[in-house]
Amino acid sequence: MTTILGIVIALVAIAVATIMDGNSFGALIGPSSLVLVVVGALGVSIGGFQISDIKTLPKALIISFTGKDPDSSATVDELMAAAEVARKEGVLALESNLEDVEDEFVKQGLQMVVDGVDGDTVRQTMEIDINALDERHQVGINLFKTMGGYAPTMGMIGTVIGLINMLGNLSDPAQLGLGMSVALLTTLYGVIFANLVFLPIAAKLTRLNDLELANRDLAVDGILAIQAGSSPRALVERLESYLVPDDRVGHQGRSKREAA
Numbered sequence: 001m002t003t004i005l006g007i008v009i010a011l012v013a014i015a016v017a018t019i020m021d022g023n024s025f026g027a028l029i030g031p032s033s034l035v036l037v038v039v040g041a042l043g044v045s046i047g048g049f050q051i052s053d054i055k056t057l058p059k060a061l062i063i064s065f066t067g068k069d070p071d072s073s074a075t076v077d078e079l080m081a082a083a084e085v086a087r088k089e090g091v092l093a094l095e096s097n098l099e100d101v102e103d104e105f106v107k108q109g110l111q112m113v114v115d116g117v118d119g120d121t122v123r124q125t126m127e128i129d130i131n132a133l134d135e136r137h138q139v140g141i142n143l144f145k146t147m148g149g150y151a152p153t154m155g156m157i158g159t160v161i162g163l164i165n166m167l168g169n170l171s172d173p174a175q176l177g178l179g180m181s182v183a184l185l186t187t188l189y190g191v192i193f194a195n196l197v198f199l200p201i202a203a204k205l206t207r208l209n210d211l212e213l214a215n216r217d218l219a220v221d222g223i224l225a226i227q228a229g230s231s232p233r234a235l236v237e238r239l240e241s242y243l244v245p246d247d248r249v250g251h252q253g254r255s256k257r258e259a260a
Helices: 002-020 032-046 055-066 072-090 091-100 103-114 119-167 173-227 232-242 250-259
Strands: none
Touching: 002 173, 032 119, 032 173, 055 119, 055 173, 072 091, 072 103, 072 173, 072 250, 091 103, 103 119, 103 173, 119 173, 119 232, 119 250, 173 232, 232 250
């Protein structure tokens, strides 16, 4: 929702500034400029990616508007519960509780621990998963960054085309002002879509990706600690170092919350 909120705030700022200057919104509407900037930027960007990459664009766009931050505190709770089972009943007892683990990444790591996979292999396998996730996310991020870079260029192309057409019609001085307005409008659209749409979406996707990678690093650390026989209290103290101070309630606080 913050992506939508940010774009709306920026558009409101432009609208208010336009009204304060006594300008008309009619002059800012240009369907041809819109098509040239948006479709043109998308077309040029497609040239640098694979078809499989382009197919991820709609999903990345939806995630930028609806994506939620991973609940790292909930991940700590899941790992704390797993550590308590492993400490009381042994690592093999974790297998009967894996169905209750909601995070598939955590479940995968705990399954490897139950299967007796050594710590180095567990870490390497999970890090490969993390790197693959990052690479997949970077495709959508780079697509929107690329579109944000090309949009102003397409705007300038539209402006140059408009100026050429205007200069080719100097016999009608009354049309010079209108021609100049239309020509500059394409540059405006290029700047607006780059800085109010494409680049903010790329920034939001980057932030969501960073948070998810950090949550997975936390999970790897916790799973390896469980395999090493860490106590639930020590595990929570270690993993809460990844969290913001407001989410650090300690082992006792989490145990009371879980009991409630």
